[in-house]
Amino acid sequence: MNAIPVRRRSTLTCALTLAALAVLVPANPAQAAVGCEVTYTSSSWSTGFVGNAQIRNLGDTWTAPTVQLTFTGNQQITSGWGYELSQSGTQVTARSMTWSRPIATGETLAFGFGGSYTGINLPPTDWRVNGVPCVLTGQPPAVIAEPTSLSVPEGHGVSFSIRLSHPPAQATSLRMTTRGTGIWASPPVLLTFNSTNWSTPQSFSVYSAQDQDTVDDVVVFTLAYPGYVSDTVTVTQVDDD
Numbered sequence: 001m002n003a004i005p006v007r008r009r010s011t012l013t014c015a016l017t018l019a020a021l022a023v024l025v026p027a028n029p030a031q032a033a034v035g036c037e038v039t040y041t042s043s044s045w046s047t048g049f050v051g052n053a054q055i056r057n058l059g060d061t062w063t064a065p066t067v068q069l070t071f072t073g074n075q076q077i078t079s080g081w082g083y084e085l086s087q088s089g090t091q092v093t094a095r096s097m098t099w100s101r102p103i104a105t106g107e108t109l110a111f112g113f114g115g116s117y118t119g120i121n122l123p124p125t126d127w128r129v130n131g132v133p134c135v136l137t138g139q140p141p142a143v144i145a146e147p148t149s150l151s152v153p154e155g156h157g158v159s160f161s162i163r164l165s166h167p168p169a170q171a172t173s174l175r176m177t178t179r180g181t182g183i184w185a186s187p188p189v190l191l192t193f194n195s196t197n198w199s200t201p202q203s204f205s206v207y208s209a210q211d212q213d214t215v216d217d218v219v220v221f222t223l224a225y226p227g228y229v230s231d232t233v234t235v236t237q238v239d240d241d
């Protein structure tokens with residue numbers, strides 16, 4: 001593994017300097033950038049509701065997009081318009097019709113539905129276009145890591161993925177800082193996002209080295225990108241001593 005050993009922990013805080021020691025930009029396959037921004041409005045009465053979705057394309061042109069959303073309650077769709085709707089459990093899938101026109105960058109697709117519910121009619125969550133999660137309108141651009149919390153046995157490695165919610169104005173590298181305890185190592189990569197690869201998750205791995213203690217050490221990565229809300233990833237060692 002192409003890794004840089006980091007210092008042994010001294011006291012409570014031991015900053016790990018993992019990033020920016022070397023430059024290695026991974027080659028990304030040519031791939032359409034997928035990004036979407038959702039505006040959802042609804043009106044409901046005692047047992048029924050109508051909902052309208054507008055989804056703006058932040059990435060490359062969609063030719064036949066598939067939209068997914070998830071209800072948090074017992075909402076059941078009984079009618080729909082704009083796109084072809086189907087529901088399985090709490091998940092709704094909206095597929096473009098054969099006559100639906102492509103949605104270019106910056107354009108918006110729209111569909112709506114009527115349905116029934118009992119209890120509280122909360123807005124749907126986990127909106128996705130072609131499987132890629134969307135942001136809600138009004139949300140600021142953000143760094144998105146998945147997962148944001150994970151554990152790793154001592155002597156092993158794990159990885160997490162990083163992408164951006166919105167396309168950047170220019171290509172810039174992610175700034176990664178760490179704090180925590182323990183002995184950790186990571187490849188000396190510099191992750192760069194630009195106008196074409198911003199929505200494609202890039203993988204970053206971290207290795208938990210053997211140590212002599214019995215403590216489940218923790219390292220927290222802060223992932224910063226200029227003009228974007230940072231995200232953090234917490235990695236917890238499962239000590240084997």
Ligand SMILES: [Ca+2]
Nearest residue numbers: 211213239241
């Ligand atoms: Ca140990």
Ligand SMILES: [Ca+2]
Nearest residue numbers: 211215217239
């Ligand atoms: Ca330990």
